[in-house]
Amino acid sequence: MTTSSAAVPGRATPAKALRSTIGLKLLMAVSGLGLVGFAVVHMLGHLQMFGGRDAYNSYAATLQGLGAIKWVARLGLLAAVAVHIGCGITLARRNRQARPAGYAVRRSLRATSYGRAMLLTGLVFLAFLLYHLAHFTLGWVHPQHFASTDSLGRPDIYGNFARSFTNPLITAAYVVASIAVAMHATHATSSMLRTLGLSQGRTRRICELAGSTVGVALLSGFASVPIACLLGLVTP
């Protein structure tokens, strides 16, 4: 039998520990923590759309003016995404291989729909991320909404958003992505807190509540802006 021939592992080293299932899960959790943190900050920034053109454009101009800090943040996020995807694929493959023959009948008692859909929501989000960057950061898609400036000569990001989201298809894409992010982050938050050892005993309920709170906050925060633009509550 293949499994019984497994050798007793030799000396434990930190490098080995990092390549173990638990090491990979820790990398997954730490990179995920960074990504959820960014998502929350990004969402809060996004809400400034409700503050009007001037508030939003000056916020955007401030971010653009960060220079080196902006690039450090971008590279950090890129690294987190790369680590998260790399570890995610490795773990998903190990998990699949761990049960080659399945059950004829299987009833889940506890697993949630969003917990089971992590791979799917992760992939939906990745596809969306590329589209989102091409849309607002690079201006490759829908360029007709792009190149205008406001009365102070700043790039009119506010107008760009508001005009884009009058298109129901673009709004729909953003709402779908918001749902995917919210589902992913709900399981991710409570899951990472356990992986990091923080969700234990009395803190467990709080950590699980944190998951749903982050999920609901991200969904309402992210989806509200495109929907408000579509409904004409935020006008270009």
Add this chain to the structure above:
Amino acid sequence: MRVKLRIWRQSGPTDTKAGLRDYTVETDEHMSFLETLDVLNADLIRKGESPVAFDHDCREGICGACSLVIDGVPHGPRAATTTCQIHMREFRDQAVITVEPWRAKAFPVIKDLTVDRSAFDRIIAAGGYVSVRTGAAPDANAIPIGKRTAERAFDFAACIGCGACVAACPNASAMLFVGAKVAQLALLPQGQVERGSRATRMVAQMDAQGFGGCSNHGECEAVCPKSISLDAIAMLNVETMRAALERA
């Protein structure tokens, strides 16, 4: 009462004709589920057919031998209860009940409903022990341990090594089992000697056996007959980090 059992039949580890077979059994609501299988087996033997192989030993919920997935749930319909403690009154008359073995790469089927769980023994051998001087039994209270700590350690020590956690996990992960032992020993003074390497060694063996990783779905905790808490997995993660940092 009469039930129809759909049982996984497999003549050996490499049987290519393995599959579910239907059997009708006359049983009684006061019988245990395993006794119903005994009735079926007596009947099969009388007919000259091969009886259904299944694991059992104590039949009182303490040894961890019994291991059936009943209607898609390891250890069947009753929470915090082993297969051997399930009674037929849990089912309706005329019920169709599907019975399958634990499914995991690390638990290969030996025959019918029995699987090879020696992967668990190898994980324990890799670090699930404490080093003590041999000799006369030590005094019961020679090492004082606070009540709270003693109780937490005891809750983790309640694991009977049945493997239902692996069977229930969508990833066939053994982290509840491994976590229970690591947490139990990390809490006790006797466990401190090997603490720096125990988690790393047990996790390495767990990986070598081909178990998956934890996705924090909580299916293991829901089927565990001893209600081992997911806290075991949180503690396993902490102990692994701690061991790695100690080495670094």
